[in-house]
Amino acid sequence: MSEPLLVCEGLSRSFGGVKAVAGVSLSLTAGMVTALVGPNGAGKTTCFNLITGNLRADAGSALLRGQSIMGLKPHRVARMGVARSFQDLRLFTHMSVRDNVRAATETSAWFWQPGGAAARKAREAAAEEALARTGLTALAEARAIDLAYAERKFLSMARILAARADIWLLDEPASGLDLSSRRRFGELLKEARRQGVAICLIEHNLDVVTELADRIAFLDQGQVLAEGDPQTILRDPKLAAIYFGDREDAA
Amino acid sequence: MIAYFTNLASLGAIFCILAATLNVAVGYAGIFSVAHAVFFGLGAYAGAQVSLLLIPDALVAMVVAALVAGALSLCLALPALRVRGEYFVAASLGLQMMAVTLFSEAKTLTGGIGGLTGIPRPHILGVEVSTLPVALAALALILLATALLMRGSFGRTLQAIRDGESAAEALGKNVAAAKALAVAFACAGAGVAGALFAMHMQFVNVESFNLDQSVLIMAMVIIGGTGTLWGPLVGAVILLSLPAGLAFMPFIPSTEVGAVQQIIYGLAMTLLMVFRPAGLVGDLSRGKSHA
Amino acid sequence: MLLLQLLLQGLQVGALYALTAAGFALIFGATRIFHFAHGSAFTLAGYTFLFATQAGWPWYLGGLAGVVVATLFGLGIYWFVYRPIQRHEGSFFTVFVAAFGVGIVVQNLIGMFAGRGFASVDTPLSRAVEVLPDVYLAEVFWVAIGLSLLLFLLLTLFLTRHNAGVALRALHQNPDLLRAYGLSSTKLSLLAFAVGSALAAPAAILTAMTSGLNEAIGHQVMLISMAATIVGGVGSLRGAALAGLMLGVAEAVALSFVDTQWAEAVSFLVLFAFIIFRPSGIFGITQAR
Ligand SMILES: Nc1ncnc2c1ncn2[C@@H]1O[C@H](COP(=O)(O)OP(=O)(O)OP(=O)(O)O)[C@@H](O)[C@H]1O
Ligand SMILES: [Mg+2]
Numbered sequence: 035m036s037e038p039l040l041v042c043e044g045l046s047r048s049f050g051g052v053k054a055v056a057g058v059s060l061s062l063t064a065g066m067v068t069a070l071v072g073p074n075g076a077g078k079t080t081c082f083n084l085i086t087g088n089l090r091a092d093a094g095s096a097l098l099r100g101q102s103i104m105g106l107k108p109h110r111v112a113r114m115g116v117a118r119s120f121q122d123l124r125l126f127t128h129m130s131v132r133d134n135v136r137a138a139t140e141t142s143a144w145f146w147q148p149g150g151a152a153a154r155k156a157r158e159a160a161a162e163e164a165l166a167r168t169g170l171t172a173l174a175e176a177r178a179i180d181l182a183y184a185e186r187k188f189l190s191m192a193r194i195l196a197a198r199a200d201i202w203l204l205d206e207p208a209s210g211l212d213l214s215s216r217r218r219f220g221e222l223l224k225e226a227r228r229q230g231v232a233i234c235l236i237e238h239n240l241d242v243v244t245e246l247a248d249r250i251a252f253l254d255q256g257q258v259l260a261e262g263d264p265q266t267i268l269r270d271p272k273l274a275a276i277y278f279g280d281r282e283d284a285a
Numbered sequence: 286m287i288a289y290f291t292n293l294a295s296l297g298a299i300f301c302i303l304a305a306t307l308n309v310a311v312g313y314a315g316i317f318s319v320a321h322a323v324f325f326g327l328g329a330y331a332g333a334q335v336s337l338l339l340i341p342d343a344l345v346a347m348v349v350a351a352l353v354a355g356a357l358s359l360c361l362a363l364p365a366l367r368v369r370g371e372y373f374v375a376a377s378l379g380l381q382m383m384a385v386t387l388f389s390e391a392k393t394l395t396g397g398i399g400g401l402t403g404i405p406r407p408h409i410l411g412v413e414v415s416t417l418p419v420a421l422a423a424l425a426l427i428l429l430a431t432a433l434l435m436r437g438s439f440g441r442t443l444q445a446i447r448d449g450e451s452a453a454e455a456l457g458k459n460v461a462a463a464k465a466l467a468v469a470f471a472c473a474g475a476g477v478a479g480a481l482f483a484m485h486m487q488f489v490n491v492e493s494f495n496l497d498q499s500v501l502i503m504a505m506v507i508i509g510g511t512g513t514l515w516g517p518l519v520g521a522v523i524l525l526s527l528p529a530g531l532a533f534m535p536f537i538p539s540t541e542v543g544a545v546q547q548i549i550y551g552l553a554m555t556l557l558m559v560f561r562p563a564g565l566v567g568d569l570s571r572g573k574s575h576a
Numbered sequence: 577m578l579l580l581q582l583l584l585q586g587l588q589v590g591a592l593y594a595l596t597a598a599g600f601a602l603i604f605g606a607t608r609i610f611h612f613a614h615g616s617a618f619t620l621a622g623y624t625f626l627f628a629t630q631a632g633w634p635w636y637l638g639g640l641a642g643v644v645v646a647t648l649f650g651l652g653i654y655w656f657v658y659r660p661i662q663r664h665e666g667s668f669f670t671v672f673v674a675a676f677g678v679g680i681v682v683q684n685l686i687g688m689f690a691g692r693g694f695a696s697v698d699t700p701l702s703r704a705v706e707v708l709p710d711v712y713l714a715e716v717f718w719v720a721i722g723l724s725l726l727l728f729l730l731l732t733l734f735l736t737r738h739n740a741g742v743a744l745r746a747l748h749q750n751p752d753l754l755r756a757y758g759l760s761s762t763k764l765s766l767l768a769f770a771v772g773s774a775l776a777a778p779a780a781i782l783t784a785m786t787s788g789l790n791e792a793i794g795h796q797v798m799l800i801s802m803a804a805t806i807v808g809g810v811g812s813l814r815g816a817a818l819a820g821l822m823l824g825v826a827e828a829v830a831l832s833f834v835d836t837q838w839a840e841a842v843s844f845l846v847l848f849a850f851i852i853f854r855p856s857g858i859f860g861i862t863q864a865r
Contacts, residue, residue, distance in 0.1 A: 311598075311669075317669050363852055364851050364852055367678065367852055367855060368851055368855045370668050370669075371610040371668055371672070372806065372855055373851075374610075374669075375802050375803070375806055375847065376784070376847070376851040376852075377850065378799060378844075379799075379845075379848040379851070380844075380845040380848060382840070382844040383797065383841045383845060384846050386837055386838060386840060386841040387839075387841075388839060389833075389835055390838065407689065454676055476770070477861055496795065500676060500680070503673070504673075507673050517601055544684040544687050544688050544755070545688075547680050547681075547683075547684045548680070548684045548685065550680070550682050551675075551676075551677040551678065551679070551681040551684065552677065552678030552681055553677070554656060554674065554677030554680070555673075555674045555675075555677035555678050555681070555857060556677075558657075558661060558666065558670045558673050558674035558677070559656075559657060559660045559674060560660075562664065562666050562670045564860065
């Protein structure tokens with residue numbers, strides 16, 4: 035097995051008294067889908083926020099290709115090749131679909147992008163490809179706010195595709211999708227896996243997890259309770275009890 | 286009569302520059318500054334001093350004014366990076382009020398309340414020129430630059446930040462840098478307008494750079510429509526022709542023209558916000574919830 | 577002794593700032609509307625009082641008229657301006673521009689009808705007497721302090737004891753909760769605007785009796801209220817009032833170090849510093865971002 039791209043160890047963060055994430059260790063490997071599973075409020079989104087620098091960790095480390103990314107600003111982490119999606123999508127609502135995707139290909143905040151005409155062509159091509167792969171080409175001129183639910187979710191994916199990152203952190207990208215959309219989403223993900231992207235997927239639907247994940251990390255109350263291949267994890271009755279919410283200590 | 290119209294046209298071009306540049310901050314970057322007149326003033330004082338002390342060259346004056354206003358735009362960028370929404374408006378109001386005090390008190394630089402007088406007419410390479418062509422050329426250049434930048438990646442970055450700051454960051458955009466640049470661009474443009482204004486009027490004082498002026502510029506952008514290239518120009522022309530139009534109405538006593546004009550644009554601002562929040566030129570569905 | 581004199585003056589001005597700021601903070605807390613036209617309620621109340629006394633009305637009737645006009649103004653602006661904007665989900669900026677427009681209209685109407693420049697009401701209360709060597713105090717000082725304290729007491733009682741007051745506080749903390757209980761948030765918003773605007777009236781009347789009014793005073797009042805609300809920490813009535821008091825004192829005390837012109841800038845310097853270094857204010861808990 036190849037070296038992991040991203041290695042997190044002992045990530046912790048509390049809000050007031052609540053330990054949202056308490057010592058999570060997680061590693062992501064190229065060409066592998068790791069599903070982050072756990073009940074609501076388990077700390078999944080917070081894990082992402084700690085990795086991407088949206089939140090400061092109280093303790094722990096995160097190494098990207100051996101280099102620490104702790105304490106870096108979100109845009110720095112992004113430029114190092116970590117792309118993420120948001121549970122609430124956060125599309126650029128008043129921009130066109132194409133501009134949403136174009137924006138993902140441009141990282142310089144300066145008046146113009148570096149690299150001249152050749153780089154511009156490459157960016158345009160990346161944007162068009164992302165639109166095509168997500169089936170949004172026909173809607174490219176529509177504004178993001180006018181899209182239907184599934185289209186919005188695919189636009190969020192298109193931005194990630196266009197960003198050409200090698201680590202994807204996806205926060206419930208398939209939730210609420212109908213069956214055929216979910217199948218299309220699965221194809222997208224498998225394609226990226228073939229291309230060697232390291233993917234971390236937060237997902238509540240266990241069917242999706244079984245189909246797509248190579249590994250599962252089971253998170254509850256900020257801790258990784260179990261980690262391993264999907265069959266073993268999903269068959270564990272104790273975890274199932276926690277996941278489906280009928281444990282005794284439920285508050 | 287011709288002199289009257291050239292004067293009006295020159296002022297029109299100057300205010301079009303002000304409105305167009307404020308629109309970059311307000312319409313594209315979502316930075317709602319009510320301190321644009323401060324940078325207009327900085328440019329005017331800088332341009333006037335260059336003309337008075339150094340050489341009365343319009344180009345030099347405009348460049349210096351742009352540099353001064355652009356550099357000091359940091360005062361506005363700083364709160365823009367820290368806070369948003371109402372808080373930023375409050376900060377820019379505070380900046381506006383402090384600047385007026387500074388302008389009236391820093392007598393060696395600004396001439397205090399009395400202002401700077403005897404500013405030479407604009408020259409280019411030693412030849413005296415009238416303001417109008419210079420102002421029009423500056424306006425055209427600034428509009429061209431705005432159009433190019435806003436349709437390109439920079440404009441996309443600003444709009445992305447406006448619509449979703451954290452998502453823009455997650456795509457690798459340096460939000461602080463982009464905001465600071467947008468503010469610097471807008472303020473430098475206001476500085477250019479200020480230099481032109483000083484050379485055109487041959488006299489400047491703090492009266493032209495107070496909160497009322499900032500609100501007037503803001504009103505131009507809002508009434509025309511934010512986030513469009515032409516909206517601010519339409520707004521500027523409408524609001525500037527208002528006093529001229531009112532002057533022809535015999536039933537308004539001349540002492541009250543100013544007040545009537547202010548009432549009209551105050552009413553226009555309120556009614557527009559209630560009934561057509563995107564402005565006259567703006568696309569209606571775009572105007573909603575831009576914050 | 578000069579310092580003591582300035583301090584007392586600062587307290588008097590600050591007490592009035594505290595009242596207007598509390599009104600602003602109450603409205604913002606309950607409705608999330610940054611009521612930039614709050615200064616207009618102040619101006620209208622002050623000038624109503626001025627006209628009433630000039631017309632020979634007794635002071636209490638004039639004062640009542642001022643309160644009524646301010647309250648009506650608050651109700652009117654909510655109903656005709658803010659509510660339609662909120663209905664089409666206008667951004668805070670839409671609200672700001674609309675409110676600013678109202679402020680401009682009020683200022684110029686008053687300028688047209690009441691004349692421009694300072695106007696004040698001279699009452700026996702405004703005559704200063706020497707209370708300590710070199711320290712002069714008018715009775716209006718005690719009125720200002722006493723009235724502010726009284727109104728705060730009433731406001732606190734209202735917000736903690738009265739049903740509607742408790743609902744107002746709840747509205748601030750969680751609008752959805754209220755809707756679930758079936759209380760109309762429109763009615764409560766109206767109440768917030770009525771009470772908040774009425775709070776500006778006593779301050780305006782006392783200002784008319786002391787330093788005097790001018791048509792542009794609304795700007796100043798609005799800016800101070802906003803500054804106090806932010807410095808005090810948005811969401812904290814007590815913070816806003818305290819910050820208002822402090823700004824008044826700071827301005828007055830600054831007078832002993834700098835010229836009058838600079839004293840005005842002191843409040844804005846404080847505001848600016850807070851926004852950059854501590855946007856949550858003194859008592860604020862939530863970060864502004
Ligand atoms: N910014 C924050 N401030 C305070 N508490 C927070 C913050 N972010 C998360 N929390 C708390 O941390 C805990 C974990 O939240 P998190 O969003 O990570 O859960 P999650 O696993 O993503 O849940 P879900 O499946 O509902 O998305 C929750 O109790 C939440 O209330
Ligand atoms: Mg989550």
